[in-house]
Amino acid sequence: MFDSPLSASAYDVLAVKPDASDDDLRRAYRLRLRQTHPDTGGDAAVFVQVQRAWELVGTPDARAAYDRGHGFGDAASFAPDAPQWRPRSRPADTRPRARSFGQPGGWRRERYLTLIREWAGRGVDLPDPYDPALVRSAPHDIRRLLADALAEEATARLVGDLGMGYTVWHDVAADPRDPEVKLDHIVLGPSGLYALLSEDFGAPVRTKRGELIGDAVEGSPIARLVLTARGLGRSAKVKFSGAVVVLPDDDVATAIEELGRVKGLPVAVVGRSALATVLRRGVTGAREIGGNELFDVRTRLQQVMRFA
Template sequence: MPDSPISATPYEVLGVSSTASQDDLRRAYRRLMRETHPDTGGDAARFTAVQVAWERVGDPDDRAAYDRGRPSTRDDETPFTWAPRAKPKQADTRPRARSYGHPGGWRRERYLVLMREWVGRGEPLDDPYDPALVRSAPMDLRHLLADALAEEATARTLAALGIGFTVWHDVSTGPPEEKIDHVVLGPTGLFAILSEDYGEPVKSRRGELLGKPLGEARPMHDLGVRAKIVSRATRVKFTALLIVLPDDALDESFTVLGTIRGATTVIARQSMLPALLRDGVPGARLIGGNELFDVRTRLQAGIRFV
């Protein structure tokens, strides 16, 4: 099962219907293996994607498990779900970062409202996170859920930074869809963060993200505009603007793109985020002491949530 609701399904990768026969599935797999093999001029990334897709649905038992929304293993019968995780018991007794707001909360709520409207108000909706239902939903609904999951993943990372950090989630800068996902304050600076998932790899050019799923969107520019609104309301300056993406969406662990109004702009893999926040963004000014206390006080008084 893909980790992201907007990742291509194995059937989409193989170019067949989800109701295709096993023979049709096998023929599509063999054809694509020939077409995409790097030794014959094919694309290595697509070649790998075809192999992964076949591993998930090539065996009839694994295919049945995938279609039921279960992991592709016959020993684990735990149903797969994108529902919110239950809060785990905290085994690590070390202090966590102070946090405020509900990460992914607005997008979760919006997803549920729109999913019920899409299914139909008169129709029962026993499980809005059923994998088969999610995969059949329009892309904008799937993207809402994917971004909510991305925000929640970032929030778990931020919580583990320790008591030296303070985090505000779902920070309002106008209409709810124009929010900052996370504002983070620590000894290495003040960060505005967007957690995004576009379902496929993206590139950067001239200080902005590029890729087929983005269309004309300018996420780094938009983050700069939103950070400016918070800066004016709270009279603080951001150290850096970060867009955090799934690890497989970027070729490099992180890339410094430039600056916006004095704030360093960075795109980074999810796994790189703790190091960037603990060690600091290259070239950015560290803050501490009375300045850190003053910035926290201003943010706490001025931040509003969606």
Template sequence: MPDSPLSASPYEVLGVPADADAAQLRLAYRRALRHAHPDTGGDAATFHAVQAAWELVGTPEARAAFDRGVRTTAPSDAPHDPFAPAAPRPRRDSRPLARSYGHPGGFSREQYLALIREWAGRGVTLDDPYDPALVRSAPRDIRHVLADALAEEETARALSTLGIAYTVWHDLATDAGGPGLPPKLDHLVLGPTGLIAIQSEDWGGPVALKRGELVGDALAGERPIRALAGRAKAVTRPAKVKPTALLVVVPDEHAAVPLEVGGTNRGAAVALARRSRLASAIRDGIPGSPQLGGVDSMEVRARLQATVRFA
């Protein structure tokens, strides 16, 4: 099961309350397995999700570990918060990284911490605001903010591998957030393949491109491409430059294909990408997005450096 604040818990996958006894849990597992099996009209993804849920809570030891927020695969069953800020990963090579500015996920994490403490109540001490049990019990809108932070951090890790020819800005301040939307642009990438505005997202469900906009039940009325275009314009207009592409990045399981391209918005190519496809999509160039020569890229970088602000 993916480590996402919006992922269904194993109890939700099996269709039982978290306090179900062992007999109820086993009965629910057998029933869910039978209904999800491809041979009985189910689908492979649901079948595998049921099996993964059972691995997490199917034995007393595994269930106790899951309820405590412990990964049984961690060394010595050490507590592991999948939602806490991750330590820097060791590098496997010495190739130069992309130049990077800003703090990816920082604004969203600050927002999450404020919301979770407000939701817990005045006077309540939260020893660990990223405790998995606490996160799972929070309202969806709070979990979504944390999911955004995690998505932005994962995107930043992928973008850092682009190489020295690319410059990346994270968490750029903008006044074009709109009602209920964060006042920032998640990422802006500049390189020989263009100037690409990126939104990192995890809506907890699949999305797809249709007529230049994202659609999907999990969006709940949002219009992400329109919002992304507004943020990108607000950030790039002071530098008198324009983005060449608008790209939304989602977890792999939430996009049907690795890279989906769907028309243009204000002259910028519109695309949806799986997270694992992000770096290669930018290196290859988003189809329909104009590329920049070396001189043009240096001029755009200088203009942006003089105007960008961070959230």
């Protein structure tokens, strides 16, 4: 909520302009509380959003922090020519991390920057292509690119904390002819080999018959994920243990929803905060990988690995 390029901003929820005075903002908040309160016929979900919006912009310090950009421009720290991606450094954290390769969200960030500049127009200076006002005024397809890039980066930070027993590949190209055919992440560890899809639809989603559904869902993302994983598995001569769709916590009804087998592969849809739990314990029906087999699978993947 509020931290996605696809979601309504705190100002939208309060029905004021971003440059509204503090007094106007306070009056708008009180009005929205009366309009949305369940006891007066309002929507309880919107009532909660109004309160959350006030928490984000209700004080000068909070508002200043919110206006700086909601983290839209906070790319993970990495060296573009380095073999291993590393998240933003945390000096106090000395725990062993998973071995990580590739640039999470990199393809979509690059595509976003290209399209946002084309949309703004030739000769227009964009000192900050991640400015919240600019992002939220852009067409949906452009905002969606940035939302998914941020989602991939958030997942990368989580899987990096799994520990040295895991190897992770990000932004893996599955079809050299089409850069959009890719796996956001591949995670290999004792619980198995998993293909991950990191998404942010900007709205709650549900599942039906092994697929995601919702007003913002286009196509068949789970079926596409499974087919892409199976194709890469054939190229590397390995078998994926399962597939996991990672969504913002606010957009899923339950933290972990296991869908059973979809086209022969166990699939789970999880909220972001539950991802580490799922990857450590595995998905029901998924085959674990241990001992020498883990090293063999890693070697086979490295031999065919290409990045988007």
